[in-house]
Amino acid sequence: MxxxxxxxxxxxxxxxxxxxxxxxxxxxxxxxxxxxxxxxxxxxxxxxxxxxxxxxxxxxxxxxxxxxxxxxxxxxxxxxxxxxxxxxxxxxxxxxxxxxxxxxxxxxxxxxxxxxxxxxxxxxxxxxxxxxxxxxxxxxxQATDEHEMDKAGIPSTAAPFRPVVLGLDVGSPDEALIGFAFDAATRRNVPLHVVHGWNPPPYYAYGMALEAAVQRELAGIESTVLTEELRPWRQKFPDVEVVAESRYGSPSNLLIDASREASLVVVGRRIRRSSVGAHIGTVTHAVLHHATAPVAVVAHD
Missing domain, CATH: 3.40.50.620 (HUPs)
Incomplete structure (x- = not known):
C-alpha cells in the first residue's frame, strides 16, 4: 500500500x-x-x-x-x-x-x-x-513563507525555496535524521544548512573560564568532527550544497535563529521503548515552541 x-x-x-x-x-x-x-x-x-x-x-x-x-x-x-x-x-x-x-x-x-x-x-x-x-x-x-523574495522584494512561490536547516548532534548522529534532511533539500532544490551547537566539557564550565585559545582548539575539533560526519552524505547527494556551521553556544538558540531563513527545520527525537515513557528532548522541545518555520521531528534509535 x-x-x-x-x-x-x-x-x-x-x-x-x-x-x-x-x-x-x-x-x-x-x-x-x-x-x-x-x-x-x-x-x-x-x-x-x-x-x-x-x-x-x-x-x-x-x-x-x-x-x-x-x-x-x-x-x-x-x-x-x-x-x-x-x-x-x-x-x-x-x-x-x-x-x-x-x-x-x-x-x-x-x-x-x-x-x-x-x-x-x-x-x-x-x-x-x-x-x-x-x-x-x-x-x-503560507506557501510564500517558505520561499525567497522575488526580484521585486516580495515573497513569491515563483522564487526558490528557502534553505532546509538540520540540527545535528555529532555525538549521536543518525542516518534517518540526516537522510530526511538531505532528501528534503533535494526535493526543494535548495542548500542544506547544518547547524551544530556545542558547549565545553563540564570541567571547563565549572572549573575554569574558557580561554580564547582553548575555545579555538575545541571549535576546531568540533568542526572537524562535523565535516567528517557529513563527508559520505555530500558524496551521496552531490547536487546538494551543504553549509555546515559548528558554533559554541546553545544548539536550540542557534536553530531558532536559523529557522528565520528556512523553509523547513529538521530535528531528531530519540525513541525510548521502556517504562520511562516517550521523550522529545530539550533542544527539540525548544525548537518546536520557538522556530518560525515548519519543524520536522524525525524519530530515531
Whole structure:
C-alpha cells in the first residue's frame, strides 16, 4: 500500500494550515494526502445527554473534512486527498494513523508577535509517541513563507525555496535524521544548512573560564568532527550544497535563529521503548515552541 501524508484535522485554522502544507509536500513527493479527524468518545452519561445535535455532529464529522478535501483538490491539482474519521484519544489515534504514513502533519497555534509555535498537549504527545516523522505547522503559515523574495522584494512561490536547516548532534548522529534532511533539500532544490551547537566539557564550565585559545582548539575539533560526519552524505547527494556551521553556544538558540531563513527545520527525537515513557528532548522541545518555520521531528534509535 502506498504511503500517505497524514494530517490531524479538526477544522481549526492551525489544522487547515497543516493540510495546506501537506498538500504542497505531497506534490513534491508524489503522494496522496489523508485528512484524519479524531472524535474522542465521551463517558456514557454524557453521551446520553443531548449536548450535540445530530446535524452539528454530522457537520463536524462529515461536512467539514469533506469540504476541506474538496478545497485542497482545487488548490493543488493532481494531489489525491481522502478523509478518514477515527475514534479514540487524539494523540494515540494520530500515532496509530501515522504508522503507515510517510509523514504525520499537525497544526499548532502561533504565538503572535513572537512568531513561534504554541504546541498543545495533544501535539506534544503525538510527536513523542510517533515513530514516523512528524511535521508541525503554525496557524497562518503560507506557501510564500517558505520561499525567497522575488526580484521585486516580495515573497513569491515563483522564487526558490528557502534553505532546509538540520540540527545535528555529532555525538549521536543518525542516518534517518540526516537522510530526511538531505532528501528534503533535494526535493526543494535548495542548500542544506547544518547547524551544530556545542558547549565545553563540564570541567571547563565549572572549573575554569574558557580561554580564547582553548575555545579555538575545541571549535576546531568540533568542526572537524562535523565535516567528517557529513563527508559520505555530500558524496551521496552531490547536487546538494551543504553549509555546515559548528558554533559554541546553545544548539536550540542557534536553530531558532536559523529557522528565520528556512523553509523547513529538521530535528531528531530519540525513541525510548521502556517504562520511562516517550521523550522529545530539550533542544527539540525548544525548537518546536520557538522556530518560525515548519519543524520536522524525525524519530530515531
Amino acid at each position: 502506498s504511503r500517505t501524508i497524514t494530517v490531524g484535522f479538526d477544522g481549526s485554522p492551525e489544522s487547515r494550515a497543516a493540510a495546506e502544507w501537506a498538500a504542497r509536500e505531497a506534490k513534491l513527493r508524489g503522494l496522496p494526502v489523508r485528512l484524519v479527524q479524531v472524535w474522542e468518545p465521551v463517558p456514557e452519561p454524557m453521551a446520553q445527554a443531548p449536548l450535540l445535535g445530530v446535524e452539528t455532529r454530522q457537520h463536524w464529522t462529515e461536512r467539514v473534512p469533506r469540504q476541506a478535501a474538496e478545497g485542497l483538490r482545487l488548490r493543488h491539482p493532481g494531489v489525491e486527498v481522502t478523509t478518514e474519521h477515527v475514534s479514540g484519544r487524539p494523540a494515540e489515534a494520530l500515532a496509530r494513523a501515522a504508522q503507515d504514513a510517510e509523514l504525520l502533519v499537525l497544526g499548532s497555534r502561533g504565538l503572535g508577535g513572537l512568531g513561534g509555535f504554541l504546541v498543545g498537549s495533544v501535539g506534544l504527545a503525538a510527536v513523542a509517541s510517533t515513530e514516523r516523522p512528524v511535521v508541525l505547522v503554525r496557524a497562518g503559515e
